[in-house]
Amino acid sequence: MKAIVQQRYGAAPAVLEVGEVAMPAAGPGDVLVRVHAAAVNAADWHIMRGDPWIARLATPAIFGRRGPKQPIRGRDIAGVVEAVGPGVERFAPGDEVYGDLGDAGGAFAEYAVAPSTSLAAKPADLTFVEAAAVPLAGSTALYGLRDLAGVRAGQRVLINGASGGVGTFAVQIAAAIGAEVTGVCSTRNVELISSLGASDVIDYTRTDFAALGRHWDVVFDLAARRTLADCRRALTPDGTLLLAGGGVFEGGSLFGPMTIQVQGRLLARAARPQRLLPLQIRPRAAYLDALRDLIESGAVRPVIEKTYPLAAAAEAVHHLEQEHTRAKLVLTVV
Structure with a gap:
């Protein structure tokens, strides 16, 4: 073959x-x-x-x-x-x-x-x-938001890297749960992220979400380009930070996009009551079944x-x- x-x-x-x-x-x-x-x-x-x-x-x-x-x-x-x-x-x-x-x-x-x-x-x-296009990206978004963060209707969720593979699923899944979704992306993707269910979209080329003084219940960092302090600054005092993201190649590295995840693990205890949760996922049919239900209901595409x-x-x-x-x-x- x-x-x-x-x-x-x-x-x-x-x-x-x-x-x-x-x-x-x-x-x-x-x-x-x-x-x-x-x-x-x-x-x-x-x-x-x-x-x-x-x-x-x-x-x-x-x-x-x-x-x-x-x-x-x-x-x-x-x-x-x-x-x-x-x-x-x-x-x-x-x-x-x-x-x-x-x-x-x-x-x-x-x-x-x-x-x-x-x-x-x-x-x-x-x-x-x-x-x-669905399995890994969709499962990562579902597991992170539903199972790890326990997102509930009415909560405020920020997706940093909203226009990427996981991000486009995360925006839709959070919106389907009933969360108030803010997507962070570049100028060319603002319209797309709005169409996927984000009630608010931040263009990172013009606005720094960590400097706005706003706070979200859940921050899902999929870009892996901001510091842990920046992400935590955007959280509520007892909020949840989900850490994932593959980044782009930048010439070879020791830790690369894993840097912020390693920091999150090391500081998780000291950060309480904020939760810092590096995200690792194993393939499971149960995620795929749940995603199929969301897709066939029209909530996710x-x-x-x-x-x-x-x-x-x-x-x-x-x-x-x-x-x-x-x-x-x-x-x-x-």
């Missing part, structure tokens, strides 16, 4: 090549999916470059000495079940599914294997391209800036790591 293969750390397009590899097989509890579309995430370029350096030490299951342990990038897929492994009863060949392959990766290929627990039935109203053919995966990853992409980039495989 065709796949985008990487053998060493480096920059796209040099280290991402179209190659022929053996088709994977579905083991116990696994599902073999014929991939129709796969989304590009910040995790892809971080693993591609082995950046930040601390990640190589912190996650040896992903990062090898000279290159990633898994040679095929990509987490998010949407496609059709080709075969199921022993013990899988939730799916059958021909089912349309979407999901997150997690740290194992392997989505940038014609076929991919995923644990059945990280897949769900594809939202009926979405194309495969649209569905592929994926936003896609651009699609690329599988052979142009290197161009898509390069775009994501060098620019502030609006929402999602998706590869079409079939």
Whole structure:
């Protein structure tokens, strides 16, 4: 089968090549999916470059000495079940599914294997391209706002990095819960964020949200470019700060966008009653089921800036790591 293969750390397009590899097989509890579309995430370029350096030490299951342990990038897929492994009863060949392959990766290929627990039935109203844009970004937004922060109707929520992949879902999910949503984005994205349900939009090129003297119950930092002090200044005294975000490539780093997350962990106890919550997520079908309900109800929709053919995966990853992409980039495989 065709796949985008990487053998060493480096920059796209040099280290991402179209190659022929053996088709994977579905083991116990696994599902073999014929991939129709796969989304590009910040995790892809971080693993591609082995950046930040601390990640190589912190996650040896992903990062090898000279290159990633898994040679095929990509987490998010949407496609059709080709075969199921022993013990899988939730799916059958021909089912349309979407999901997150997690740290194992392997989505940038014609076929991919995923644990059945990280897949769900594809939202009926979405194309495969649209569905592929949902799993990681949508699950991150849902988990952060609903499960970690416990956002309630009437609360004030600020999304910093509202026009990114996670941000566009976060604005919609917070609005669907009934929160009063403020989105922070650049000038070109103000209209988009308003259309997604934000009652207030701050253009960061003109206004510093941390200097306004306003306070929010929840600040979801997805840009990873502000200091911890800036983010805390915008919180209510007992507010919640969610820390995530992949950033863009800035020439290699020790901690990169993980800096503010590390600081949050170190200062979490001293910051009480404010809550500082670095966000890490594992793929779960339950998130996908909840997102499907939101999508089919009309409360949430994926936003896609651009699609690329599988052979142009290197161009898509390069775009994501060098620019502030609006929402999602998706590869079409079939």
